[in-house]
Amino acid sequence: MIKASIKRILHFFPYVAAYFLALVVAAMAFAFFAENVLFKDGAFSMVHVAFYMPSDNQLNSVGFSFISHMNSIENSITFDECDDPEEVREMVDEGDVVAGLIIPDNFLSGIYYGNNPEIEVVFKSAETFDEQVVKDIMLVLANDLGIGQACTQTVYSFCDEIGLDDQASEDFASDIRSRELEFAMDRIGGIFDYETIDSITAYTLTQRVTGAVLVYIYLLSVFVFSYFCKGSNPAFIARAKLSGIHPAAFFGIEGASVFFMMYASFVLVVAGLKFTKIGVSYAALYRMIPVLIIIALMVTLVSYLFRSPVTAAYVSFSVFTVMMYLAGGLMPLEFLPKFLQESAPYNPFKYIIDITVGAMFS
Amino acid sequence: MITIENVSVKYKKTVLKDVNIKASNGECIGLLGLNGSGKSTLLSAIAGIKKPASGKITTEGKIGFVTQENALIDELTAYDNLLMWTSMKKDDILKAINGPKLSILKVNDFINVKVRNMSGGMKKRLALASVIITGPDILLMDEPLAALDIPAKSDILKFIDSFKADGGIVFIASHEAEVFRHCDTVYHLKDGKCIEADKNRQVVDIIND
Known part of the structure; x- marks a missing residue:
């Protein structure tokens, strides 16, 4: 039987290869241009951040307006302004935003006079790469600001210690603030470089789309493999039983055959992706083995459950499409309604996609 | 019995x-x-x-069962289908289908034909041969x-x-x-x-x- 199964694989593989070639080329074309579709200027704001800003100083508004209109920020973060600090905390708690900024009353005057006012930064756990990037940037900026404030405060203390008058202290502090601002402005251009940030985010999206679409294509290969798997045919099960082969062993042999064909096609996919800028890792050739085993068993099982290959194909298309959608495989989770985002962690397909992306690109 | x-x-x-x-x-x-x-x-x-x-x-x-639906693999030849359900070697399979029991079914006439290219009669003969070759x-x-x-x-x-x-x-x-x-x-x-x-x-x- 093993010998005949190997012959079956060799005879059947050209159909499998043709299926994967056609779909993978089409899907990769989409993945390749996903960044152009999803990352046009102003197309989407990926991450939501809540903020509260006191209206005691117009400079606050000017500074905030300056930052929020930077290209990189405008294309990746949506700022939701709140009326009071408590509202910011509630939005973070409820998961409506990834982070919140609370600027205290008399913030600017406090900095000038060395009172060390602190911006409160509230986080929730990041679920996506983009959220983590935004969190990290906010944390770095908050730390930078804190260091600057600490320096200013030290200057005031020092001046007080050596007995300088208020005007002289203010001159020293002003000098320090100018140097800090000059240093920050020199660096801020690099941190918020539009090309760098957007190309990183777009690359991440391209990776995710590539991984998710690949999983989807493998799941939908029920279209092909349901013609290969004979477990839904009672005649085969009867023959297997009478030949002393347990139906589970028959399932195992066919599942293994499906896996080998999937793996062979995956080798072709990896080879093909090497010619694109997506940059798949060769380590994917062994890292993807567990994922392909799971998918092969799922595909074989679906093929066994329905007597007609056409029924198996239609049912798997419906079920897998919905499951992949809910797992954020067909559309980034950030664009789905909140309740669907919250249900994603309970969807096993989300983890299959995550593992696939990790296996192929990490 | x-x-x-x-x-x-x-x-x-x-x-x-x-x-x-x-x-x-x-x-x-x-x-x-x-x-x-x-x-x-x-x-x-x-x-x-x-x-x-x-x-x-x-x-x-030993029981052999020829079901209404054939347990044959379309993409394989008659020989490969016989191979599917028996551990016999190639020579033994050829000997068996030309032997006194199976020669009546004339499987040897289409031994290298793929199932998908066979007529209904050929498929039925092959299905029967693939059961009989296991010696029921x-x-x-x-x-x-x-x-x-x-x-x-x-x-x-x-x-x-x-x-x-x-x-x-x-x-x-x-x-x-x-x-x-x-x-x-x-x-x-x-x-x-x-x-x-x-x-x-x-x-x-x-x-x-």
Whole structure:
């Protein structure tokens, strides 16, 4: 039987290869241009951040307006302004935003006079790469600001210690603030470089789309493999039983055959992706083995459950499409309604996609 | 030897009720009945694929089952399909299909043809050969002559006679009158009951009883 199964694989593989070639080329074309579709200027704001800003100083508004209109920020973060600090905390708690900024009353005057006012930064756990990037940037900026404030405060203390008058202290502090601002402005251009940030985010999206679409294509290969798997045919099960082969062993042999064909096609996919800028890792050739085993068993099982290959194909298309959608495989989770985002962690397909992306690109 | 004692088989409702049949070596049993009367179910129960709800089936010897739906792989040749269900080597397979038992089925004529390119008659012969090559003592055949031309029917009936002559037991479920001329006993399955019928009567008359 093993010998005949190997012959079956060799005879059947050209159909499998043709299926994967056609779909993978089409899907990769989409993945390749996903960044152009999803990352046009102003197309989407990926991450939501809540903020509260006191209206005691117009400079606050000017500074905030300056930052929020930077290209990189405008294309990746949506700022939701709140009326009071408590509202910011509630939005973070409820998961409506990834982070919140609370600027205290008399913030600017406090900095000038060395009172060390602190911006409160509230986080929730990041679920996506983009959220983590935004969190990290906010944390770095908050730390930078804190260091600057600490320096200013030290200057005031020092001046007080050596007995300088208020005007002289203010001159020293002003000098320090100018140097800090000059240093920050020199660096801020690099941190918020539009090309760098957007190309990183777009690359991440391209990776995710590539991984998710690949999983989807493998799941939908029920279209092909349901013609290969004979477990839904009672005649085969009867023959297997009478030949002393347990139906589970028959399932195992066919599942293994499906896996080998999937793996062979995956080798072709990896080879093909090497010619694109997506940059798949060769380590994917062994890292993807567990994922392909799971998918092969799922595909074989679906093929066994329905007597007609056409029924198996239609049912798997419906079920897998919905499951992949809910797992954020067909559309980034950030664009789905909140309740669907919250249900994603309970969807096993989300983890299959995550593992696939990790296996192929990490 | 096969003994079926008070066997009842149920799916959602009772399909067979208190069936009693005895078959000795060299005997051919015909099962006649309308669609859904339980012919295939009885064969599945004898094969051990469908478990009876009550009663007992005793079989002596290896069972071969030629189902209505062929257990053949379309993309493989006749030879590869034979290879699927036996651990025999290539030479032994070729020897077997040209031997006295299987040569009647003329499988050697299309040994290198893929199943998808075969006619219905070729597929039926191959399906039968793929069962016989495993050396069964009891042969269960479900509609073996359905949609076959006259030469193919004739070859399969010849084979049944030769299998009987070698001491094998054959159970055939069919609607075809000519099959029952080769049977020693014919049973009529109706409303879950299995009643012995006069094999010399017309099939239509038996069914209309």
